[in-house]
Amino acid sequence: GQIHDIYKVGDTIRQVKLSLESQLDMDLKDVCIAAAGRVLRTVNSTAEYEFEEETRVTQEDIYSLNLLAVEHAHNKINDGSSKEKFYCVGNTPIRYQLNDYDIGNLEGHKARKIYVELIATFLPEEVVDGLYEAVEYAGLNVASLTLEPIASMNIAIPEQYRLLNICLVDVGAGTSDICITKDGSIVAYGMIPLAGDEITEKIAKNYLVDFNTAETIKIAASNPENDMVTFNDIMGLEQKVPSSEIQAIADESIANMAKATADRIIELNGGKSVNAVFVVGGGGKMPSYVGHLAKDLSIAPERVAIRGKEVLTTVDFNIEGFEKDSLYVTPIGICTNYYTQKNKFIFVNVNNERIKLYDNNKLTVFDAIMQIGYPNEKLFPRRGKEIEYMLNGKTRLVRGLPGEGAVITLNKEQASLNTPIEQNDVIYVEESTIGEAASMTLGQIEEFGSDITFDVNGKNIVCPRFAYVNGELKSEFYDIRNGDAVRIENFYTVGQLFTFLDLDYSKYDI
Template sequence: MNEKIFALDIGTRSVVGIILEKNGDQFQVKDLIALEHKERSMLDGQIHDVLSVAGVIKEVKEKLEEKHGSLKKVCVAAAGRALKTQQTKSVKSIENQPMMGEEDILHLELSAVQKAQYELARSEEEEDSTSYYCVGYSVLHYHLDGEEIGSLIDQQGKEASVEIIATFLPKIVVESLISALQRADLEMDALTLEPIAAIHVLIPKSMRRLNVALVDIGAGTSDIAITNYGTVTAYGMVPVAGDEITEALSDQYLLDFPKAEEVKRKLSPSETVKMVDILGFETELSYNEVVESIAPAIDKLARSICEEILRLNLKTPQAVMLVGGGSLTPELTKKIADMLELPANRVAVRGTEAIQNLQKSDIVPEGPAFVTPIGIAIAAKENPVHYISVHVNERTIRLFDLKQLTVGDCLLSAGIEINKLYGKPGMAFTITLNEKHMTIPGTFGTPPKILLNGEEASLKDPIEHGQHIQVERGRDGHSPEISIEELVGEVPSLNVILNGKTHRVDSQIFVNGHLAEKHDMIQDRDRIQIKSPGTIRHFLEMTDHTHYIKDHKPFTLYVNQNKVKLNAQVVSITLNGRDAQLNDPIKHNDQLNIHTCTSVPLKDVLTFLEMDISEKIPVMFESEEIVLTKPKISVFRDGTKLDENDPVFPGDQLFTKEHDAEPFIFQDIFRYIDLNLTDMNGKRFKLFINGEEGGFSDQIAPGDELKIVWQDSVTMKDKS
């Protein structure tokens, strides 16, 4: 017995009922009825008035029942124009994490799908994002650190992102469809999507590996489906279709809408067309004249279709198939081919005659208008879309089996936020190391644990009716556990030879001002300082020679209560034989010598102050130069008079006393010569200054020649 199939194509303008008989692998249309809606109860594929639509469905059903008996179950399709497409982007930080694998990328993609679902719900003013079924999605672009990349597998960087386009079917479309059928005393036997129906009968599975765009051009919208890689990869819709052409004819020739629709259908390249406008004037025009007058509207339709195809497919497809009454728009195939830069024979209108396994019948006219109704009947029976139920964390979820469903699809439908399944990274530490701020990241969170019927599964694993999914969120990471040595590496050390003795110096570690060990663990907000002997000062500090630093200052004392800084240093430093300062750098095996200056002679202090403690003049006596001195000032320390060779110490308080200025006289020479007058036995002498006779109190000057001449008494008497 041949099987009869009852199908309905519930469109925006009309409802088409069809009785299809299956005989083996062949199909034959036994009956077909089309009734227009009595009022505008459908809009863009969505039932707005269930009662009105149900009334038309019931009328179609009853007319068919008159010939074919009672009809209880029906195959229907959700309109392609009801599909919602949303494009969005999901971004994820991957800094310091291991290279990305397939599961990480799928997680990123599904997060983008869920984001698209939320954005769609918000744009449609829906409170619940799960009121949409995800029919499918396509990846448009991957990006790594802002640059487009072909694949994210095994990539590393700071930020990964994916841009996707996802297609959703509102649950209300299906629910309102079921409600209308129930009011017409019908039960939904099977469900399909209109684009899938047309593709099913025109593009067999063996051809779906080809990149083909199928466009169903109706009255108000043009529905688009893309095939590639053996499946349907994208769906789309543009709100431009056959009515645009009808309206253009109406505007151009002053025709009412029905007359303009009639003119459109009569257009033929081989015939002229007659029309009567609203004023009663009759006009007869050639095909080319009419087409030229409405060319802008045809261009708009072609351009809208091409732009949507390119948006969905990202490139020109290999071929384009047109179905639906609007596909007969004059010159449309040529314009689409030109705009997509395809050969003319790669864009074609396909009619019922192209449906495989369909026996010819006088009931169904050839042409593209009834491809979709027949496709609904065949596809809904051969490849129906069923509800399946799965359990996610003990909650029952119902999904439409529109494609190969995966664990990820179930989580989306359950409203589980996929981007929150992974454990959060542990809290990072912020520390200061040698006055520089740095961040130490915590450990990564673990991936979620997904069990499918008790066994570990991934987001991409397929699911079947009745299966149980258990999802456990990944564990959060923890704060870093790292020692000072692990952070900074080996702590440096060096050898320095100080005053002939070798000193080995290790760097010192200070944490928050306290001496620490290299094995100590770092805590958040620690202030860490690594003190390495980089300079002479650091070396002396780290070897307990700080007294050298303290005493490394100018030699300072006080003269008459005035502070005096000598050129000399209390501590003098040489590095490798050269004078050095405390802040000079020091290296491994450097020779460092430090000398302490505890005192200086008083004469050095007076010389620095340009003060003379005595006055001096040179004179000649008996052909020998003698330097005569006379004190100018006296220097006292604590009341004690100092000699010019006496030592002076840092911090000493010195006071000076000036003497009255007196000239040098001849008798001053006697303090510097040895003259024994006891042996003279009354001898007399004379004093000569520069050959002139003088006296003891005569003044002398620098360079004077002094002489004493002795004479006995007889000689002197004779002379007298």
């Protein structure tokens, strides 16, 4: 998590390192680490894009829309005043809208307006920096860095299961970390500040014991082999209590924790429940936890299960008397991440700037451009300067011509926003161009092109309309300027009609 005292933590890491070196009779130089799920920040964000005319939506349009929403999320999390940097480690669309109506998939539809609501997850750079600094102070080199929820996921949920909408809950001491998969990818992360310590505190208050004793009682009561639990309270009196009674005492805290976890899962999963939940970590081992969680998620009880021994069958522990347990799922996942090298940090170069990205196995040019804070408007074609003028008291707008979109190259090859990227890729973005400024003459105004017909001495006389700009009569070739007030009249004065007919009206009594 967030390290508060880098050097004290570094000293503790060094002590562990020395102990392990003594046991193994070898020097240790590399270490695999993980950032805790509780340091991740999740932001809900929306974006909409309005086409100038009805347009068939492409995958590139959807990428652009998501990019807008993630950019808005970046702005939210930075709040404009903070210089803190964040790595976007994932984003998942919750819903799309087509012309203000909800729709499952925008691609291929004709649209005037498209909209997305998504969840973006960010990892603060200072957390990563603190982790690296602490282990380096202890004389170790970071061999791989992942996220704790992903480490758990890699062990507890085999890759072939991740096409399903599954949730993994790692119930620790202070927090419960949540990770959700769908369509083969990890789509959301979350956390609630409720976990095993809530249960321990409840037991401590009820039986008048210190925190450590309450923790021992909780573990003993969670073991199905123990019918009775024996302990001494703070008065020094020996107590013998049935495990069922301890479980009943803890049940209120367990129910509250399960309800908060279920609510967060539903929120992260776009307002609906998941297909199944796997629970790891010591805090979720109390017997009633999985039952409460299944009830609050409205899924069958057998679809919520603790994962422990059964997911560690392929791991051999060469330690005498060692018992496999769900407690070890996350540490083993951190270790095996080194060998798979999935979900790690990679370096790429964008416009001659070297940046670090969190690789979630689906990184694209879009992610790299977003990380350097490249302005969104410089990616897409920009229109030239528009003209706004008044016509008979109503505002009219003439748009400039669109320019060219940004030119993106990946390792000197043409690329797009959704082109996948890898370690050490070189990306270059040439910003989009601004199109020609708007231009329009009076003669191009539709109303100016219509005629006025008069009956003069039994003959139809067709006359062009008069146009005044800022009170002055102008010809059809006049170039309209920004802010002009144009008035096109629906009438001629008698004098104007005589002038048009080339008649001398002074001879008539008018």
